[in-house]
Amino acid sequence: MLYCVMIDVNLPADMDSAELAKLKEVERLRAIELQESGKFVHLWRVAGRMANISIFDCESNDELHELLTSLPMFPYFSLKVVPLAKHPSSIK
Amino acid sequence: MLYCVMIDVNLPADMDSAELAKLKEVERLRAIELQESGKFVHLWRVAGRMANISIFDCESNDELHELLTSLPMFPYFSLKVVPLAKHPSSIK
Amino acid sequence: MLYCVMIDVNLPADMDSAELAKLKEVERLRAIELQESGKFVHLWRVAGRMANISIFDCESNDELHELLTSLPMFPYFSLKVVPLAKHPSSIK
Amino acid sequence: MLYCVMIDVNLPADMDSAELAKLKEVERLRAIELQESGKFVHLWRVAGRMANISIFDCESNDELHELLTSLPMFPYFSLKVVPLAKHPSSIK
Amino acid sequence: MLYCVMIDVNLPADMDSAELAKLKEVERLRAIELQESGKFVHLWRVAGRMANISIFDCESNDELHELLTSLPMFPYFSLKVVPLAKHPSSIK
Amino acid sequence: MLYCVMIDVNLPADMDSAELAKLKEVERLRAIELQESGKFVHLWRVAGRMANISIFDCESNDELHELLTSLPMFPYFSLKVVPLAKHPSSIK
Amino acid sequence: MLYCVMIDVNLPADMDSAELAKLKEVERLRAIELQESGKFVHLWRVAGRMANISIFDCESNDELHELLTSLPMFPYFSLKVVPLAKHPSSIK
Amino acid sequence: MLYCVMIDVNLPADMDSAELAKLKEVERLRAIELQESGKFVHLWRVAGRMANISIFDCESNDELHELLTSLPMFPYFSLKVVPLAKHPSSIK
Amino acid sequence: MLYCVMIDVNLPADMDSAELAKLKEVERLRAIELQESGKFVHLWRVAGRMANISIFDCESNDELHELLTSLPMFPYFSLKVVPLAKHPSSIK
Amino acid sequence: MLYCVMIDVNLPADMDSAELAKLKEVERLRAIELQESGKFVHLWRVAGRMANISIFDCESNDELHELLTSLPMFPYFSLKVVPLAKHPSSIK
DSSP states (O other): OEEEEEEEEOOOTTOOHHHHHHHHHHHHHHHHHHHHTTSEEEEEEETTSSEEEEEEEOSSHHHHHHHHHTSTTGGGEEEEEEEEEEOTTOOO | OEEEEEEEEOOOTTOOHHHHHHHHHHHHHHHHHHHHTTSEEEEEEETTSSEEEEEEEOSSHHHHHHHHHTSTTGGGEEEEEEEEEEOTTOOO | OEEEEEEEEOOOTTOOHHHHHHHHHHHHHHHHHHHHTTSEEEEEEETTSSEEEEEEEOSSHHHHHHHHHTSTTGGGEEEEEEEEEEOTTOOO | OEEEEEEEEOOOTTOOHHHHHHHHHHHHHHHHHHHHTTSEEEEEEETTSSEEEEEEEOSSHHHHHHHHHTSTTGGGEEEEEEEEEEOTTOOO | OEEEEEEEEOOOTTOOHHHHHHHHHHHHHHHHHHHHTTSEEEEEEETTSSEEEEEEEOSSHHHHHHHHHTSTTGGGEEEEEEEEEEOTTOOO | OEEEEEEEEOOOTTOOHHHHHHHHHHHHHHHHHHHHTTSEEEEEEETTSSEEEEEEEOSSHHHHHHHHHTSTTGGGEEEEEEEEEEOTTOOO | OEEEEEEEEOOOTTOOHHHHHHHHHHHHHHHHHHHHTTSEEEEEEETTSSEEEEEEEOSSHHHHHHHHHTSTTGGGEEEEEEEEEEOTTOOO | OEEEEEEEEOOOTTOOHHHHHHHHHHHHHHHHHHHHTTSEEEEEEETTSSEEEEEEEOSSHHHHHHHHHTSTTGGGEEEEEEEEEEOTTOOO | OEEEEEEEEOOOTTOOHHHHHHHHHHHHHHHHHHHHTTSEEEEEEETTSSEEEEEEEOSSHHHHHHHHHTSTTGGGEEEEEEEEEEOTTOOO | OEEEEEEEEOOOTTOOHHHHHHHHHHHHHHHHHHHHTTSEEEEEEETTSSEEEEEEEOSSHHHHHHHHHTSTTGGGEEEEEEEEEEOTTOOO
8 A cells, every 4th residue: 555755854943063064974874674574665866856756555554654753854754645546547 | 757736626616517527527538648758746635635645757847847738627726836856765 | 634625515516315315325335435545535525515625545546536437426516636745844 | 621732842862861750750650640631532642753642521711721831841832722613414 | 612714705806796786685684693592603794805704603513503604695705613612811 | 982802922931930920910900990990801812822812992093002012921922903883783 | 014915817718809998998997097096006917827916905804895896807816815914034 | 126926827627728828828829928128037837737937027016917907817826026136155 | 126025024023122222223324225225115004904016116036135134124024026017097 | 948936935033143154154165166057047036024935947857956954954844845837828
């Protein structure tokens, strides 16, 4: 079951650069782990902004919640979830 | 080059049902044609609404414009385009 | 799996009264049918407005979409879907 | 008399983790206490966000205000209250 | 129990003037009737706009809904309800 | 001449509790003083929120400005003023 | 006492041109009459839009309401009123 | 003096196709005329939407207003004007 | 050439009072200077809020920018500029 | 391929002035470098605000993202990207 998740990442402009680098690295590792699990099926950058559009494939709303809150940058997210259904004109 | 396109379809509630059926059919045929061309790579229904989230893969902004305006329901769309870039944590 | 669905019903102010009465009756029958199926678990009126807050219990986003679009007043809805997860402090 | 209460919890991203753990625990205890009283009838998590949708059953607007402001996280809430009425198509 | 009700009246600009005069008259009569009942305690015009701010005193959310929907202009309203509680600094 | 004033009070969640108690007390005393003067005719709490809906009766816009800015919590207000006129259907 | 009034004029795009010309003429005459009375002290066009920014000088909110609703195009207005006070740095 | 003008063109979806073709043609001719005059210096299509972003070079706000209202599609525009100044980092 | 400038002044609620008094004084002096130059033709306080509505008379967008950024409180402004044109019904 | 980029620069009002001067200088140098490369084709100041409207000419969404994030003030930007297509009435 698919969900489109739109995320704005609101990192403070004055964050310590070492802390920022570390946060980005743990975020990257967790994002890769989730992608390799098959649950996190697409991850795109919104051009020009610290924002992402992602597609998740989960068993349930509960699982989606668990995955998103496991991301290290979660406390900095403004986040919108759109549950997706099959489109009658999709050929997939 | 990818774009996320979010579309709300604002069909008048009192549209003639034969006209509506015909419009849906030509829309479906054009959507399939675009998907088969490889330009229209994902098409999802927003659950519970006459709305879509789509991913297009185009050569340019001009090509994207041409494809979207070729859809028969285009005059009924409220539409938002988000240009996408590669995300540094994407494994694709 | 639960979803909160917020619906504004935008009926035209000048709708023919017989047509309106009929539409309300078929809507009522379908709403009762869905409630009796166990899929439509709560239905509340927003005080003072032609608007509802509902809770649906569905297998999937696809099923939710199917149920909502089966409501006769669907073409008149402005609708927002919020997927719900278990809250860690809920005692249910 | 029912109310739907939508809450966004805006905890500072840099809150001390011990303080945060303690705040979450007192919030959980008060939420359980209110649920056991029968006044706080539903509590759901909005999937993917630090946000809740709740249903309260109160004697009056005053009682609702008293209950909500008794929650330890109240100072961090963005909150919307929707008073609910019986829906003519509800079977409850 | 008090509620603040903010109403925008969206009458079509091209409404037939006789129909409009009649609608205003039945609205006025019903508004007076509700005020005389003690349920509709304040009625103010928003200066410069076809909009009102009102205070209702009702037993319950259900009663408020019943009163508001009994107004003849209800189908033309955009309406917001704010449930009110006693303010700790009020001297009333 | 009446004005409806809607106020959101944005106190910092981490305000020192002694300072907060003192601020609330001076605010309460000034609010009582204004009510006793007959200028501040209604003061209601928005149920569930640190927000107020008030009615002021002033000689002029200038007087309204003077009264509102004399409230000790003024620097923390988000505030909207709606000038009110007599409603043709009001019985007062 | 001054008010800033911001008006968007929402004339239907398909209005009959003779009717439109007549409406513009009666609006113009009433606007001139109000300006000559000294109540309507400034009238500016928002560059590029069918919108105005105006300053009215009235005895009361009631008088402002009376003047604005006397404008023939009133039914087509989206209108916002801002009550003005003397600014401490104004040299007038 | 430059202005950025953002225009959404809200043509009715059911406009007669001959009338639409004619309107587009007169609009095109006027747009070309204005560009050739040197007043209308850039005209871009917003990809995927019936919307434009334009740059005008005018003597004054009045001239800008005159040019924009001379466009045949003006009654169908939702329009935003942004006055532009020289940027200190611009090399032009 | 006229511009309407709407300014919200977002001073931090916890600003040091001596610093605040000094900032208000230099702002007042600069505002008077600009008014005496004839460029800053009207300055009104929005009743009940730390906000202003002003009218500037400038040679160009560049001059307007220069004047506004010369105000000492500029870093605390949320600001909207509306370029004004002559209104066909204005008698000035 | 062109993009319109609208940027609000949200510098903290209390930023250290030396730090601010340095940040503005490195921003200016990078902006000049990008303009000289031919990728950053227009840069305008929004009159009266710390905001810009820019036009970029890039090979792809990825290149646009790379250029924008290379600007030293990027962490302080609120930013909107509008992909542009050729307008059928443009004479360029």
